[in-house]
Amino acid sequence: MDQKKRIVVIGATSAIAEHCCRLWVQCGPVELILVARNVELAGRIAADLRARADQAEISVETLDFLSAPAIAAAVARWTAQGPVDMALIAHGVLSPQQPCQDDIEQARYSIEVNGVSPVLFAEAFAGAMSRVGRGTIGMIGSVAGDRGRRANYVYGASKALMDRYAQGLQHRFAGSGVKIVLIKPGPTDTPMTAQYKARGRRLASVESVAQGTVDALERGTPVAYLPRKWRLIMFVVRALPDFVFNRLNI
Amino acid sequence: MRPVSSWGRLSAEPHQVTELSDIATLANELSGRGPAIPLGMGRSYGDACLNPGGVLLSTARLDRFHSFDPENGRLVCEAGVQLRDIQRFLVPRGWGLPVIPGTQIVSVGGAIANDVHGKNHHRVGSFGHHLRTLTLVRTDGQVVDCSPGVRSDLFAATVGGIGLTGLIATAELQLQRVAGPWLDTEIFAYRSLDEFLTLADDSESLWEHTVSWLDCTAGSRPRGIFLRANPAVDQSGKPPLPRRLSVPVTPPLSLFNRLTLPVFNSVYYQLNSHRRRARRRAFDTFLFPLDDIQDWNRLYGPSGFFQYQLVVPRDAGPAALHDILDIIARSGQGSFLAVMKTFGDRVSAGLLSFPTPGITLALDFPNRGPRTERLFVELDAVVRNTGGRLYLAKDARMPRELFEAGYPRAPELAKFRDPGMSSGMSRRLMGQ
Ligand SMILES: Cc1cc2nc3c(=O)[nH]c(=O)nc-3n(C[C@H](O)[C@H](O)[C@H](O)COP(=O)(O)OP(=O)(O)OC[C@H]3O[C@@H](n4cnc5c(N)ncnc54)[C@H](O)[C@@H]3O)c2cc1C
Ligand SMILES: NC(=O)c1ccc[n+]([C@@H]2O[C@H](COP(=O)([O-])OP(=O)(O)OC[C@H]3O[C@@H](n4cnc5c(N)ncnc54)[C@H](OP(=O)(O)O)[C@@H]3O)[C@@H](O)[C@H]2O)c1
Numbered sequence: 025m026d027q028k029k030r031i032v033v034i035g036a037t038s039a040i041a042e043h044c045c046r047l048w049v050q051c052g053p054v055e056l057i058l059v060a061r062n063v064e065l066a067g068r069i070a071a072d073l074r075a076r077a078d079q080a081e082i083s084v085e086t087l088d089f090l091s092a093p094a095i096a097a098a099v100a101r102w103t104a105q106g107p108v109d110m111a112l113i114a115h116g117v118l119s120p121q122q123p124c125q126d127d128i129e130q131a132r133y134s135i136e137v138n139g140v141s142p143v144l145f146a147e148a149f150a151g152a153m154s155r156v157g158r159g160t161i162g163m164i165g166s167v168a169g170d171r172g173r174r175a176n177y178v179y180g181a182s183k184a185l186m187d188r189y190a191q192g193l194q195h196r197f198a199g200s201g202v203k204i205v206l207i208k209p210g211p212t213d214t215p216m217t218a219q220y221k222a223r224g225r226r227l228a229s230v231e232s233v234a235q236g237t238v239d240a241l242e243r244g245t246p247v248a249y250l251p252r253k254w255r256l257i258m259f260v261v262r263a264l265p266d267f268v269f270n271r272l273n274i
Numbered sequence: 275m276r277p278v279s280s281w282g283r284l285s286a287e288p289h290q291v292t293e294l295s296d297i298a299t300l301a302n303e304l305s306g307r308g309p310a311i312p313l314g315m316g317r318s319y320g321d322a323c324l325n326p327g328g329v330l331l332s333t334a335r336l337d338r339f340h341s342f343d344p345e346n347g348r349l350v351c352e353a354g355v356q357l358r359d360i361q362r363f364l365v366p367r368g369w370g371l372p373v374i375p376g377t378q379i380v381s382v383g384g385a386i387a388n389d390v391h392g393k394n395h396h397r398v399g400s401f402g403h404h405l406r407t408l409t410l411v412r413t414d415g416q417v418v419d420c421s422p423g424v425r426s427d428l429f430a431a432t433v434g435g436i437g438l439t440g441l442i443a444t445a446e447l448q449l450q451r452v453a454g455p456w457l458d459t460e461i462f463a464y465r466s467l468d469e470f471l472t473l474a475d476d477s478e479s480l481w482e483h484t485v486s487w488l489d490c491t492a493g494s495r496p497r498g499i500f501l502r503a504n505p506a507v508d509q510s511g512k513p514p515l516p517r518r519l520s521v522p523v524t525p526p527l528s529l530f531n532r533l534t535l536p537v538f539n540s541v542y543y544q545l546n547s548h549r550r551r552a553r554r555r556a557f558d559t560f561l562f563p564l565d566d567i568q569d570w571n572r573l574y575g576p577s578g579f580f581q582y583q584l585v586v587p588r589d590a591g592p593a594a595l596h597d598i599l600d601i602i603a604r605s606g607q608g609s610f611l612a613v614m615k616t617f618g619d620r621v622s623a624g625l626l627s628f629p630t631p632g633i634t635l636a637l638d639f640p641n642r643g644p645r646t647e648r649l650f651v652e653l654d655a656v657v658r659n660t661g662g663r664l665y666l667a668k669d670a671r672m673p674r675e676l677f678e679a680g681y682p683r684a685p686e687l688a689k690f691r692d693p694g695m696s697s698g699m700s701r702r703l704m705g706q
Contacts, residue, residue, distance in 0.1 A: 075339035076363040224276040
């Protein structure tokens with residue numbers, strides 16, 4: 025019998041991550057380690073996944089997402105139990121911009137949760153995967169990281185940090201069996217964007233973004249914009265000269 | 275506030291949409307709001323799931339399975355789970371939903387609250403017959419379980435209760451064993467209502483699914499296509515992935531109109547009447563042909579469309595249907611998707627459940643304002659005089675007295691209503 029695929033999901037209560045898990049358990053036997061700060065909710069997600077597929081082996085873990093020693097210890101533990109095929113790092117918080125400007129403590133929190141913490145997780149997995157010479161690390165960035173905007177530049181800058189970091193890892197692992205995948209969703213229908221939805225904004229469905237994420241991880245696509253039209257849109261947005269961009273209200 | 279339409283796209287009134295997301299805090303989330311109504315996938319055609327100017331309690335994110343018992347086929351899940359999701363995960367494991375309407379993109383809560391039926395009604399009854407228990411959360415924060423055995427009166431009020439007895443949070447469903455994703459299907463052309471009835475009667479004892487499509491532009495000498503299906507003997511092979519199409523924009527006019535309808539109907543009839551009689555087809559494409567065309571309801575243009583679904587008792591059936599087809603032919607307003615089926619004799623589980631023994635006919639009409647309403651008034655008279663009724667899931671306009679005549683048990687609902695729940699439909703048909 026072939027080995028179950030082992031997948032660690034960091035921020036497993038994220039709607040995008042949860043829908044990825046549904047796709048994984050549907051595809052065949054997997055072992056999922058769901059890592060979340062809200063253990064009670066993660067437990068309900070685990071029950072859902074078990075009810076969907078009896079061959080899935082699912083466990084729930086928690087830790088302090090901002091503590092480097094805790095992250096190092098946890099990743100060491102998971103990888104000691106056997107090689108990890110995939111790690112999806114999904115957590116994030118869409119911090120509103122104004123509070124970050126009014127209180128730099130808020131800005132620090134946003135940068136740590138959205139930028140520093142994912143990088144620490146990825147670095148810990150990268151070490152373990154380089155030792156076995158294979159594995160895939162997926163990180164969920166955002167189109168917001170492609171160009172700073174007054175509406176959300178603290179969040180955007182944290183996501184941009186992930187961009188350069190993933191680029192560096194891709195360079196480090198070029199030609200090896202370790203793949204680094206950066207997912208850049210556009211606005212997606214999840215609890216994170218509830219206030220946009222209430223204002224009638226059109227959002228991509230979480231199912232389609234999850235499907236795109238699972239596909240990109242499978243193929244090892246270095247950078248995946250989801251839905252794909254965002255690649256073109258962000259190309260244009262990045263290319264706009266400052267004197268034009270700075271006058272736009274976007 | 276944002277504009278919300280139901281499937282018929284007849285209105286786009288502003289609503290305050292609350293996305294319920296956590297089953298654990300529902301009681302809190304529901305209490306202390308103005309009149310509200312649950313919203314599932316919004317596949318009802320009229321105002322059953324609308325509450326203009328008020329609150330909609332969207333269940334789309336209450337979409338988790340709680341447990342599945344693979345020995346007995348019992349699934350406990352949240353009300354926002356889509357029927358398609360249940361099929362996707364459980365058919366490969368040998369279990370499926372006994373009842374699925376003509377689209378799988380409906381929620382468990384919506385399927386209960388309209389007590390929906392499928393093409394196998396003559397065999398298995400409607401959705402409510404396969405429920406073991408329900409958990410209701412009321413707007414005063416109370417959480418109440420009910421089932422056919424416990425608080426059976428509240429259960430009967432909730433099945434088919436169009437959301438008025440409280441929010442269904444979770445349900446335990448009894449699934450049935452399924453052999454696989456394939457059906458053996460047969461197709462026949464018929465050229466009169468009598469021929470249809472003979473085909474239906476002959477098929478009911480041996481075939482699990484029966485349905486027919488009727489060309490109502492042909493007037494009182496109707497012709498149509500009768501389809502029947504059973505689980506396939508040969509379940510080998512994976513069904514092909516459906517081709518997904520979508521209607522990206524709303525055309526400025528309904529594409530179904532006086533000029534195009536006879537052509538569409540004729541082409542459809544000719545294509546199908548020459549098809550090979552028996553063949554194996556994938557379950558999904560046979561039962562839910564429209565699910566592969568995203569947003570097909572836009573084809574009816576910016577004014578939207580009505581679906582008029584009636585059921586008339588079997589004895590009165592043939593005469594009533596002749597009258598109905600005559601009225602439609604005279605009005606010059608045809609319907610492209612006219613679907614006709616016979617219901618079985620099983621007594622429905624809910625006070626307001628639609629299925630009653632007889633013949634049901636569902637017709638789609640583009641909204642042409644007063645002209646369309648005049649046609650409906652004539653059709654209403656036939657329905658009323660034969661002791662029939664219209665389906666609430668499809669209705670956006672029936673007069674209150676037709677509702678009261680068609681649903682004589684409606685007054686019994688009053689004492690089970692959640693005072694915090696009210697919809698466009700409940701105000702129109704029940705005064706509050
Ligand atoms: C293409 C198509 C084909 C169809 N074919 C059939 C068919 O063959 N047979 C049939 O019976 N119907 C059919 N229907 C109608 C459809 O099955 C019903 O309208 C169904 O109720 C829609 O479910 P929904 O999740 O979209 O619910 P909605 O339309 O959003 O809501 C329906 C009702 O359920 C209530 N409700 C929803 N969730 C809850 C909850 N959690 N608790 C309490 N109340 C709730 C709402 O308040 C509303 O009154 C068809 C519809 C379409 C679009
Ligand atoms: N939705 C979009 O439009 C969109 C667009 C671009 C990028 N993204 C990115 O996609 C990823 C997934 O987001 P989503 O849309 O699925 O949103 P979501 O459902 O709101 O998920 C956010 C997740 O982040 C976790 N989280 C937040 N702060 C945390 C902290 N301090 N410690 C640990 N976990 C924390 C949350 O955990 P709790 O359950 O404990 O709160 C939750 O699991 C995020 O990185 C987000 O930035 C989303």
